[in-house]
Amino acid sequence: MEHLIMVxxxxxxxxxEFAENLYSRDQEVCYIATGMVNLSDAEMTDRxxxxxxxxxxxxxxxxxxxxxxxxxxxxxxxxxxLDDATNMITNLFFDWVNLQVEDHPKDFDDYVExxxxxxxxxxxxxxxxxxxxxxxxxxxxxxxxxxVTNEVGLGIVPANKxxxxxxxxxxxxxxxxxxxxxxxWFVVSGIPKKIK
Numbered sequence: 675m676e677h678l679i680m681v682x683x684x685x686x687x688x689x690x691e692f693a694e695n696l697y698s699r700d701q702e703v704c705y706i707a708t709g710m711v712n713l714s715d716a717e718m719t720d721r722x723x724x725x726x727x728x729x730x731x732x733x734x735x736x737x738x739x740x741x742x743x744x745x746x747x748x749x750x751x752x753x754x755x756l757d758d759a760t761n762m763i764t765n766l767f768f769d770w771v772n773l774q775v776e777d778h779p780k781d782f783d784d785y786v787e788x789x790x791x792x793x794x795x796x797x798x799x800x801x802x803x804x805x806x807x808x809x810x811x812x813x814x815x816x817x818x819x820x821x822v823t824n825e826v827g828l829g830i831v832p833a834n835k836x837x838x839x840x841x842x843x844x845x846x847x848x849x850x851x852x853x854x855x856x857x858x859w860f861v862v863s864g865i866p867k868k869i870k
Contacts (some may be wrong), residue, residue: 676818676855676857677812677813677816677817677818677856678809678812678813678818678819678821678851678854678855678857679693679696679818679819679821679855679856679857679858679859680819680820680821680823680848680851680852680855680857680858680859681693681696681820681821681827681858681859681861682822682823682824682848682852682858682859682860682861683822683824683861683862684824684825684826684828684862687858687861687862687863687864688861688863688865688866689822689844689861689866690757690758690822692859692861692864692866693755693757693820693822693859694755696820697753697755697763697820699732700732701753702732702733702734702751702752702753703733703734703751703753703754703755704733704734704735704736704749704751704753704754704755704767705733705734705735705736705754705755705757706736706738706742706745706754706755706756706757707735707736707737707738707754707757708737708738708758708759708760708761708762708765709738709757709761709779710846712818714752715757722813725853729733734751734796739761739762739765739766740766740769742756742762742804742807742808743804743807743808743810744807744811746808746811746812746817747811747815751817752816752817752818753780753817753818754812754817754818754820755819755820755822756808756819756820756822757822758819758822758823758824759805759821759822759823759844759847759848759851760823760826760844761826761842762804763801763840763844763847764840764841766781766797766800766801766804766838767797767801767839767843768782770797770800771786771797771855774793778827783836785837786835786836786839789835789839794839794842797843798842798843798846799848801843802843802846802847802850803849804868805851806850809851809854810848813854816861821851823844823847823851824844825860826841826844826845826848827845827848846850852870855870857870858870
């Protein structure tokens with residue numbers, strides 16, 4: 675198996691299930707779940723439970739979106755599946771903005787609307803550094819990592835600034851992951867197509 679595999683596609687395309695099936699059910703896999711459970715969101719909680727039920731009983735789950743490279747570096751596990759990159763990026767972005775809002779008399783939405791190019795470059799750089807770290811550790815430690823991500827380059831330009839900024843960071847991260855990946859798969863309507 676290759677060391678870095680990227681699986682991309684649209685929402686509900688079947689990309690997560692395809693990515694899970696790249697591993698056999700008897701392999702010791704760590705499933706890094708970047709979507710945090712919010713117990714007040716019944717639909718999201720149900721979605722997460724359906725994902726969990728598909729996984730092998732011998733797989734472990736690590737819910738995190740911070741310091742993934744450090745976690746992988748210190749883990750004895752060889753096989754990882756990160757689902758998904760866009761959730762991770764969104765969570766890191768929101769954490770960074772919330773830290774900035776603590777020092778400003780603006781709320782989250784006002785802060786985002788007034789972010790300068792420099793602000794966007796800073797948060798984007800911090801997020802991209804996380805991805806560089808993950809890719810470097812994965813390669814150096816000779817582990818296997820499957821990354822699930824949403825393809826964001828097929829839609830229209832979003833109308834609001836938050837969505838545009840996140841879309842651009844998603845796209846930059848996807849390009850980085852794809853450029854370093856040994857394999858890239860694009861899943862459309864449940865049909866996987868190898869594009870690299």
